[in-house]
Amino acid sequence: MSFRATVLTLFPEMFPGPLGHSLAGRALESGIWTLDCVNIRNFGLGRHRAVDDTPFGGGAGMVMRPDVIDAAIASVRDERQLIALTPRGAPLTQARVRDLAAGGGAILLCGRYEGFDQRVLDANGAEEISVGDYVLSGGEIAALALLDAAIRLLPGVMGAADSAAEESFAEPLLEYPHFTRPAEWRGRAVPETLLSGHHQAVADWRRAEAETITRARRPDLWARYIASQPARP
Numbered sequence: 001m002s003f004r005a006t007v008l009t010l011f012p013e014m015f016p017g018p019l020g021h022s023l024a025g026r027a028l029e030s031g032i033w034t035l036d037c038v039n040i041r042n043f044g045l046g047r048h049r050a051v052d053d054t055p056f057g058g059g060a061g062m063v064m065r066p067d068v069i070d071a072a073i074a075s076v077r078d079e080r081q082l083i084a085l086t087p088r089g090a091p092l093t094q095a096r097v098r099d100l101a102a103g104g105g106a107i108l109l110c111g112r113y114e115g116f117d118q119r120v121l122d123a124n125g126a127e128e129i130s131v132g133d134y135v136l137s138g139g140e141i142a143a144l145a146l147l148d149a150a151i152r153l154l155p156g157v158m159g160a161a162d163s164a165a166e167e168s169f170a171e172p173l174l175e176y177p178h179f180t181r182p183a184e185w186r187g188r189a190v191p192e193t194l195l196s197g198h199h200q201a202v203a204d205w206r207r208a209e210a211e212t213i214t215r216a217r218r219p220d221l222w223a224r225y226i227a228s229q230p231a232r233p
């Protein structure tokens with residue numbers, strides 16, 4: 001059974017976009033996942049097919065109408081999770097991506113303007129997800145990011161070596177730095193340990209590097225990592 005992605009958007013021409021290339025593109029061609037886009041405009045109201053209106057209570061921007069969005073959702077709704085991409089959603093994590101990839105697919109709702117009338121998200125039990133603490137001009141690029149992260153985990157998309165590597169990122173550390181040939185480049189040498197052929201030394205070096213970089217860049221991950229380590233006597 002394929003992973004089925006359905007995207008509700010005002011800009012269906014943005015899909016598959018980058019997901020039509022490389023790993024995801026090949027997987028799409030081979031039927032590992034499928035993509036359907038629905039233009040929310042098709043459910044717009046009146047001669048201008050309006051999808052939004054001014055916010056009650058005042059303020060800048062426009063809000064996507066609940067009746068319009070609900071009709072778009074109803075046209076595709078099935079047992080799959082409904083996900084609204086919004087900057088006020090819960091941050092996307094690798095754990096959530098893994099769960100999504102293990103399921104049958106998702107219906108992704110992409111907003112523009114100031115967002116959705118909250119009632120249509122509540123009435124449809126939508127899960128709100130954010131791809132980071134910054135504001136995109138719409139949910140489309142967030143949906144592409146979420147789909148990319150899920151698709152690479154589908155069986156048959158990556159080689160066996162890569163999927164094994166994926167498991168190691170279950171570990172809450174940032175990755176150690178990578179090096180390839182040439183062994184010296186612009187006066188910069190590859191760390192000697194990596195040339196030693198000593199597997200345990202390489203593993204120890206990588207672990208130390210991963211810890212150093214995580215501690216420096218991501219105090220949040222570092223704190224969780226430290227808390228998860230068995231206490232040493």
Ligand code: ADE
Pocket residue numbers: 085086087089129130131132133134135136137138139142
């Ligand atoms: N739409 C606008 N910004 C977003 C973000 N950071 N994550 C998800 N959807 C968004």
